[in-house]
Amino acid sequence: MSLTRDDLIDFIYDEARMLDEGRYDEWLALWQKDGHYWMPLDYKQTDPIQVTSLMYEDIFMLKLRVERLNGARTFSQKPKSRCHHVLSRPYVDEMDNEAGRYVTTTFMHYVETRLDDQFLLALTARHELALVDGKIMIANKRVDILNCDAAFGNIQLLP
């Protein structure tokens, strides 16, 4: 089976919509078991391990993160945050149907709100995708925040 560019682009849009609608079980099911969600702290950071990142999370940590959002004693989510992604059309940077590996880059605006506060982040998301048993899965995802070196308040959902 081989994918078209539209298949990949639709996947990126669908993933963002899952996050905005809080469909986290579906979202977690998109991930390969050894995948990492990386959000660098530094502009053009190359190393996720030996210096600090904002996030570098495996599936266990991602599961913990989304499970916590619904906890009875998760006070920072009473009331809950909401988020909203606006995507520009993803670039398909690499497409290898033979190996079933794909890379996309997507520019997004991300809005998160809770109570009277709302903030906007400009993002570049790089997805490494894999075709597994006819299904597109996330092998790794890197999200760079344009002003990653600025001081932020809480970022509680998933940009």
Add this chain to the structure above:
Amino acid sequence: MGCYTDNPDAIAALVRGREVHRDVYIDPEIYRLEMKHLFANSWVFVGHDSQTPNKGDYFTTQIGDQPVIQVRHSDGEIHVLYNRCPHKGTKIAIDRTGNTGKFFRCPYHAWSFKTDGCLLAIPLKKGYENTGFEQAEGSKGMRAVGAVKNYRGFIFARLAEEGISFEDYFGGSLSSLDNMVDRSPAGRLEVAGPPLRYMHKCNWKMLVENQTDTCHPMVAHESSAGTAVKLWEELDMPEGTPLPPAMEIIAPFMSAYEFFEKMGIRTWPNGHGHTGVHHSIHSNYSAIPGYFEAMSEAYGEERAKAILGENRHNTVYFPNIMIKGPIQQLRVFIPLAADKTLVESYIYRLVDAPDELTARTAMYNRMINAPTSIVGHDDLEMYERAQEGLACDGLEWVNVQRLYEEDEDFDTETVENGTTERQMRNQFHAWVKFMTADMGPKETRSKEAAE
């Protein structure tokens, strides 16, 4: 002018042993006085010398609300200068870090200064001839802070020209910094990457107090650490499966009250203190292959054991940093307003130790102290709720009396039950001392501060 300026008695009355008045957290006048007195009279952390390794390297930050530059001068020494051109006030350096070569050059009219601040040159200098320029404040160049100390790579400064010495100020508390540095086989740390920067809409002292608040983790962090423990149990791993590094870090936050009671709290004079006298949440991290061997080679086995046997949890260096020796983390709580604090969380690499240690520290930093960290979310929610709650009239005092004792003497070192709020009381005792040390007419200065 409100009621606290030049009024040391009114300042002292805000702290009455078991409780402190809410104005210490919410009053803008108190905030301004803290900047003018407390942050000028005490020794405040500036940066690490590995942030400016070469001559001309500089790093910009602030001491209280004062913009400063840490710079390595041509003789290799670190200087701390106010970040202000003596001509018309322009900030000299805007980047967070950089190299200025042999001198600073103001971008406005090109006055230039040596890296120790001395005036080097002014274009078209003849315009100042016969104007009495030598008497002008500006003729002396960029101003240096009152005193600077490089303690094993950590740069501290006192803004005030006169005051307590570095050694008298920190005394025995330096043992925590020593232990952090001794954990490197080379006896040296290097900063590892830029710090996390996390904005808090609360007073800076709430953060400092929270560092030794051992009755909150199992409550406020139930959402993060408790959920982690639950998820791990649900995975139903075979008995004896080692915890993954992330679980090693987060699970101890759910330890029972007894664990925290027994860990102990030590307090030192001038507001310093630490949790984890006997053990801490860092005690049970798994050993990294090759590390103990490298330490034994450097120090001998016995001394290596003693260094690694310390597991101090959080050490507060009053007024506004805390360090975690066992993982080489330093957090600085920079006060921006009565209700606004910037928290910067640095990590350091142990020179000549295995990289896995830095990897664990970086993991701790992002898991616990990032604006994206679920544990950070738990804490910030509490601080911000407290800041808002303190607006309530009719209840004007904040309670800090857990395990309070009559006639507590903060001028001696003590070790107590790990859930005492004595360290918070110790901080407020020091707060009054350094707030009032140079306040008001001489006769009315608090007796103790004058000693």
